[in-house]
Amino acid sequence: MNQLALYKSQATKRSRAVSTVKRRSLRHLILPILRHALLLTASGIVLFPFLWMVFASFKPAEDIFLDTFHLLPTTWEFGNYAAAWQEAPFDRFFINSIASAAISVTGQVLTCTLAAYGFAKLNFWGKKFFFTLLLTCMMIPDEAAIIPNFLFAKNVGLLDTWLGLSLTSLTSVFGIFLLRQTFMTIPNDLIYASKIDGCNELQSFCHVVLPCARSSVATLALLAFLDSWNAYMWPMVVTYQNTTRTLQIGLKYLIKPDLGPQWPMIMAASTFILLPVLLLFVGLQRYFVEGMVKTGIK
Amino acid sequence: MQENIPKRALGYAFILPAFILLGLFRLYPILRNFILSFTSWDMVTADPRFIGIANYLELFSDEDFFSSIVVTLEYAVSFIVLSLVVGLALSLCMTAKNKMNIFYRTVFFSPTVTSMVAMSAVWLFIYHPQYGSLNSILGMLGIQPVRWLNTMDTALPSLVMMNVWKRMGFCTVVYLGALLGISSETVEAARIDGANEWQLLWHIKLPLISPTTFMLVILMTIESFQVFTQINVMTQGGPNGSTTNLVTYMYMQAFDQFRVGYGSAIAVVLLAIVLLIYLIQMYFERFVNYD
Numbered sequence: 001m002n003q004l005a006l007y008k009s010q011a012t013k014r015s016r017a018v019s020t021v022k023r024r025s026l027r028h029l030i031l032p033i034l035r036h037a038l039l040l041t042a043s044g045i046v047l048f049p050f051l052w053m054v055f056a057s058f059k060p061a062e063d064i065f066l067d068t069f070h071l072l073p074t075t076w077e078f079g080n081y082a083a084a085w086q087e088a089p090f091d092r093f094f095i096n097s098i099a100s101a102a103i104s105v106t107g108q109v110l111t112c113t114l115a116a117y118g119f120a121k122l123n124f125w126g127k128k129f130f131f132t133l134l135l136t137c138m139m140i141p142d143e144a145a146i147i148p149n150f151l152f153a154k155n156v157g158l159l160d161t162w163l164g165l166s167l168t169s170l171t172s173v174f175g176i177f178l179l180r181q182t183f184m185t186i187p188n189d190l191i192y193a194s195k196i197d198g199c200n201e202l203q204s205f206c207h208v209v210l211p212c213a214r215s216s217v218a219t220l221a222l223l224a225f226l227d228s229w230n231a232y233m234w235p236m237v238v239t240y241q242n243t244t245r246t247l248q249i250g251l252k253y254l255i256k257p258d259l260g261p262q263w264p265m266i267m268a269a270s271t272f273i274l275l276p277v278l279l280l281f282v283g284l285q286r287y288f289v290e291g292m293v294k295t296g297i298k
Numbered sequence: 299m300q301e302n303i304p305k306r307a308l309g310y311a312f313i314l315p316a317f318i319l320l321g322l323f324r325l326y327p328i329l330r331n332f333i334l335s336f337t338s339w340d341m342v343t344a345d346p347r348f349i350g351i352a353n354y355l356e357l358f359s360d361e362d363f364f365s366s367i368v369v370t371l372e373y374a375v376s377f378i379v380l381s382l383v384v385g386l387a388l389s390l391c392m393t394a395k396n397k398m399n400i401f402y403r404t405v406f407f408s409p410t411v412t413s414m415v416a417m418s419a420v421w422l423f424i425y426h427p428q429y430g431s432l433n434s435i436l437g438m439l440g441i442q443p444v445r446w447l448n449t450m451d452t453a454l455p456s457l458v459m460m461n462v463w464k465r466m467g468f469c470t471v472v473y474l475g476a477l478l479g480i481s482s483e484t485v486e487a488a489r490i491d492g493a494n495e496w497q498l499l500w501h502i503k504l505p506l507i508s509p510t511t512f513m514l515v516i517l518m519t520i521e522s523f524q525v526f527t528q529i530n531v532m533t534q535g536g537p538n539g540s541t542t543n544l545v546t547y548m549y550m551q552a553f554d555q556f557r558v559g560y561g562s563a564i565a566v567v568l569l570a571i572v573l574l575i576y577l578i579q580m581y582f583e584r585f586v587n588y589d
Contacts, residue, residue, distance in 0.1 A: 035391040036398070042388055043405045046463065050408075052431055053420045069434035107319075115316035124309025130317065137324045139576055141524045143545045144569040145327035147334065147552050147562050151341075152322070171319040201308050230413040232527040233545075237553060248415040252531055255419055263423055270416035281411045282404075289407055289471055 057081070057268040061261035080268040084254075087265060089242055090272075093250040100165035100235075100246060101228035107170030108224040109217060115171075116179030117205050121191065138173045143233065150237050160244040165235050169228055175220045178291070182216040183209060219291035222284060229277060247273045328569065334562035341556055353563035363564065365539055366547040367571075373458060373543060374522035380462045382514055385469025390499070392470070393477050403474070406467035414464070418531035421460045422447070425532075447533055450540040457528055457541055465521075469514055476510035477503065512586045516579055523572050544568045 051071065057080055059073040066074075084090070118124070119131060149168055158164030186209055194204040210217065235246045242250070251269050259266065281288055335353055337346035357363050388406060392399045409417065424432050425446035433443040446456040480503060488502050504511075526545045529535060535542035535550065542550070544564065552561025 064429045111316040115313040118312030122309035144565045148327035148330040168323045171316045270419045273416045
């Protein structure tokens, strides 16, 4: 009796397995097609604004007034780039963007690596408290602190300066978290060994820990650069003159409500502002994706 | 094993630079904001004048302020739901490791790294009622032109759509990481028990990646409360205040109208709401499956 029940259940299992295989083979045919159709459509939608931007930047002004949809220019107009470059002091904006980004990157790499090492490898009284404080800082949106920070920059005379532009991004909570994660994976024995060889704490940090965490430090530098390059609200608030504005703010002041034939020129300006970042992204994609996902996840 | 006394001082030395900066530009501003919110000041006259809770009383009778909170919440909910659903759907299609999926991942992630101002300019052009490509594409399908950013009903959804375009790739990549982390044994076991794809998704995959969903919701909430750039570039809060969120309203009061005290009061409310939502989300963390 028991034996019979066992056979029966085995038989139903087998027949179920057979039907699963049949269903799966059908699934194997249709699902990938649907899947790629969806993914290709999504890629098209994601890429469209980029294509529209680049092709529009080569359009002659009269193309803007065409009634029907044209992705490609009727004739290729390369002068839009020169026109955009001369419309505002973009060479100045470029220098300002790069200088403030350089200050931010330097500041973040210095302060974040040090603090992360403190949290990952050193013991001190109140470490938990400071770590909680760090978490609290992460919850505070920059925007909620922008009025006092502006007043501070104004009082110490940093409005319209490079240091002023990067003032609020000289350190980064996410950066500290990212590097702390990496430093914690470095074995303590390695640090002890360097100490036995006569290194002090700072020397073992510089010569042992930092080289081990090169790729994380590179990721942090990249993210700091990106944040600074794309920053908007703070640079908007602390600059008044064209000579100290960054690329983003410069572009913003070119966008006016009644734009018509100037659109190709605006698209040209957008293209050369995006280009450095997109090139960096294509070249260093791994760091970007890993860095952003890791800082997101903590 | 470790000599504690010298280490104590050393630890402080290592974290000091970061904490000086955080104290100066993150923590102290919160205090100063709070103090400023009880004053009236236009930044031109010598000193802020103490006026008690007058700013807060004004806030509670200010219709524009309540409208900005509604706009902020509408933006947050629609942006978070759409980016997570689209991100999850795309990532579910990309779990196989092959060249095509690496290509898709690169494409989807690329808007994340771009500058919001430049992309706002591009989308402003795409949405343009006369010269924009969206209306001319819809025109080919026989759909009447829409004044995307220029009517009160369509302006906010248009901004959300653009932001979803920019951020869904991030959600996709994060979800992809979580989905690839699910052990194939669990999935196989469920299959052998006769689970179909839908049941597999609903009862196995979604519960297993719930920590990721939780983390993304928190991240996207904070982000959507900070939205400023695209609004400032594309609509300036208009038409008729329909896209003025809290941050934009604070900016307008403090930096356009030079009402520093009132702007600070809005900033205090902004911070309070963000912290409150964070606490609520932390309460819901108990329903998240961390194994």
